[in-house]
Amino acid sequence: MVISEFGRGSGVLGGNADFFISVVLVVLIGRIKHLHCRSLWSAALVNFVGVVFHELAHYLVALVLGGRPKRFSVWPKRTADGFLFGQVVCARINAFNALPVGIAPLSLLPLAWLIHRKFFLYLQPTPWNYVIYLFLMVIVIENALPSSADWRLVRQFPIGLFGWIAVLTLGVVAWQRHLL
Structure with missing residues (x-):
């Protein structure tokens, strides 16, 4: 079976x-x-646990990488574009931490x-x-x-995105050469 x-x-x-x-x-x-899930509250109820984990991931990575999280919210809100289920507001997002936080x-x-x-x-x-x-x-x-907001954050710092890609690429190349 x-x-x-x-x-x-x-x-x-x-x-x-x-x-x-x-x-x-x-x-x-x-x-x-x-x-x-057409109503704000039914969608929020169905998504609540996942939203907590999603926003907690942002919060912890921002905390570790110096993003200085200021506000953590999982209270749902209706916006012009739909629903906002959670949000982490950080004081210091920069080219170094934008990609990992996003x-x-x-x-x-x-x-x-x-x-x-x-x-x-x-x-x-x-x-x-x-x-x-x-x-x-x-x-x-x-x-x-x-989310789309997460990707917007990453796109605000293209130099950081390219920097992380370069570092990861160099790391993979170095790792492969060491194994060969």
């Missing part, structure tokens, strides 16, 4: 194909969720992988537990994606 092996990396499809299927289902469920929510992706690998080791693979698994994956993966 496919569901009994789900999350252990040895499913019928082999390897990590079951994780790929989960991600596809998560994206589909997320799109359906967004189509049906893409900080991507640090939630290892949590999605951990849920995928361990969830069914602790719970029986029942249909209800699979629904819970998918719900957790939707929350984590959707909120691991940087």
Whole structure:
């Protein structure tokens, strides 16, 4: 039975194909969720836990890299463009820390992988537990994606973006040469 092996990396499809299927289902469920959450409060309720993790990632990276977070909010607001579910306001965003602060929510992706690998080791693979698994994956993966405001922050400091790309490229080249 496919569901009994789900999350252990040895499913019928082999390897990590079951994780790929989960991600596809998560994206589909997320799109359906967004189509049906028309009120501010229903959308906020469905997204609250993920928003907390998303904004906390921004806050912690800003704190570590000298961005001086001043305000942390997860209280939903209606804006001209839609809904604003959370916000971290920082006093010192610059070319050095803009990219890491902006893409900080991507640090939630290892949590999605951990849920995928361990969830069914602790719970029986029942249909209800699979629904819970998918719900957790939707929350984590959707909120691991940087928002349009996050990307605007990164684009404000193009020199920092190119600097980080250069440093990472040089690091990969040096690492590969060391291994060869």
